[in-house]
Amino acid sequence: MIWSGLFERWSKRRSCAIRAGVITVGLLGGMALTGAYAQVSQPLFPSARGEQCVEPVDVMRRDHFEFLKHQRDKTVHEGIRTPRHSLAGCIDCHADKDAQGRFVPVNAKGQFCQSCHVYAAVKIDCFSCHAARPSERVSQSP
């Protein structure tokens, strides 16, 4: 009894739903045609120190979060601290220096992590806990 009543109300609203659907498709198509999607700029960030990354660039782009996630479990739970996939290792190479020679936080605007993540619209949580600048022993080397 309840379900038939609901169904009647749904059929009356179906025409509304069709109208709404057409408008949405029209809007999206219009946006695509006018190139509204193309207006987000590509990520741009200062280049890192060192000759190459620990993994090839395309591997890093796809899988860096997997490396970090497995490394963090190994480090925290087992105490395995190899530098290859460590977050601190990334920061040591990818942190940039400002005009005064001080390190800029790696998640600041226009810096390494933030520019790609804004482009991809993926929020990262690392730096609410992790230091965004290299540790002191790194800062002191040239």
Place this chain on the structure above:
Amino acid sequence: MVMDMKDSSPASARRTFFTQASAGVALLALAPGVRLVDLALARVQDEPASATQRWGLLVDVDRCVSGCDACVSACNTEHGLDGNERPQTDAQWIRKVDLVDNNTEHQLSLPVMCQHCEEPPCVDVCPTGASFRRADGIVLVDKHTCIGCRYCMMACPYQARSFIHEDLSGQKTHAPRGKGTVESCTLCVHRVDRDESPACVEACTDAGHEALVFGDINDRNDPLATQLAETTTRELRADLKLNTAVRYRGL
């Protein structure tokens, strides 16, 4: 400083381990009378922590000086525990406790921190398993999994845990910590993994009191283990039978 990536491959790590191990064995051959079994070699950093070691701490209450807080300051500096002048919500990983005997009026002073129990109540109650005990006995919080429910803080008999009540910045690289998670003394696990002793122990030694001794309880030749075997020590809240790694002498 450029990281030389070639040295980190698994093959070279094994090479390093075998070199170190052979050197250790060779040393054994040169020193007769030394026990051949289980010399606590430095754990290579890409091998997991194991239960052959159990890290512990001995607090000598008679040597601890009232009014001295070298251990507390060292811990705060080491981990970036700056505080916000809000003592009720600021994190404290180690604290000095001053005692006065109700009957004899005898006074003592001693530090209290996470006791790194063998059967930690905080590990039992954590809903996500973020609070855990590492194989070598150090009790830690995996802050990636901590949801900040604070149940472990209710469960700890030593009130050893702190909750981070505000946004933080400028954390130390070796001590990540952030709002909304729970933390406590890590026995300076980042230093222990590098074969150093905790900051509080070093500070107490540097201050000349030597009230804190750190070492491997499982290794009978370790100075800590020797002292535990030869002198009278006890746990806090021994009635709970948690088998803590931190022991007190003179209490």
Place this chain on the structure above:
Amino acid sequence: MKIAYFQSVSSSRGYWLISAIAGVITLAGLIGADHMESAGHWVTGMSNQVVWGVPHVFAIFLIVAASGALNTASIASVFGRDDYKPLARLSALLAIALLLGGLAVLVLDLGRPDRLIVAMTHYNFKSIFAWNIFLYIGFMFIVGIYLWMMFEPRMNRFSARVGTVAFIWRLVLTTGTGSIFGFLVAREAFDSAVMAPLFIVMSLSFGTALTLLIGMLIFWINGAAIDPALLRKLRRLLGFFVLGVAYLVAVDHLTRLYVTGHHQLERFILLDGGIYTFLFWGVQILLGTVVPAVLLLLPRFYQHGYLITAALLVVVGALAQMYVLIIGGQVFPLELFPGYSVTSTFYDGVIAHYTPSLAELALGMGGMGLAVLITLIGVRILPFVPVQMAGENQD
């Protein structure tokens, strides 16, 4: 055997007014939660010594009441008392609504509420908290199915069986909630086996009180009255549940009083704990137990006004009881060094301070508001409320 007919609540000024009030209270709760989460918990009264505060007082109250709210339906389905059937559907809806309200408060108070998915996918099965997550979610499913059995005429014959499952699940769930405290060896005020049965009787008391209050509210909005005979039975039940809670509270304190080691704690709660002593004797015992028991059980008070007053007092007493238990149990210092007076920078050896903040109160009340809002939405879209039956004013 009477057949009960049900209807959904029709739109009326009263309905929209109460919904608006519940909506505003819920919104205030969300604002409070947002403030707590964005600024961090330092803006609340909670600290490293008192880690669970007013939000938990409300949350545990709602969760315990949710379990008990199902009791009316259980009496109908499991114990075969047809005279309770008219309220069975509403009772099940209330159980779900109250549980959702309580869980919302708990989740929003977490240090990392964004990690709810982590909480639902990583389990430490030695933790009673982890078990409770399963029990709460399972409870909602089972009560959902129970409601389906009650609504769909072809499934009515299964409602007794599903009702029995829900009844047993409810007992396990409330035991689990009580054990959250009962399993804490560290805290003198909690470490007790009596916590589990205490919570079960508390659930019966709080749940029945809220069923009566919210039920009467909905009937009033709808311009109808609950069958007086049923009302009389429920009020007597509530009276006995209130006495049951008092019995277990007495056992808990008397046992602790017998043990010399616990004398300081008992002295604190019962004698010189300031606000906690006042809340215990003045609110929990006097206003929340003695007065309601008299109003509910003595025939000279068998009127609507006294019933509503008594039920409200039970709720107030319940909140005071939760406050004394959860917060009083935390402010009392842990005893690490028996025989010594202790001072430190981490508040060892002293009674901790706790002053609830506005954000916490808002969040706690927001949970109640959410529960009422869910109930109001439910009774409008589906027929939960019984139609007034003619000629049923016999006892």
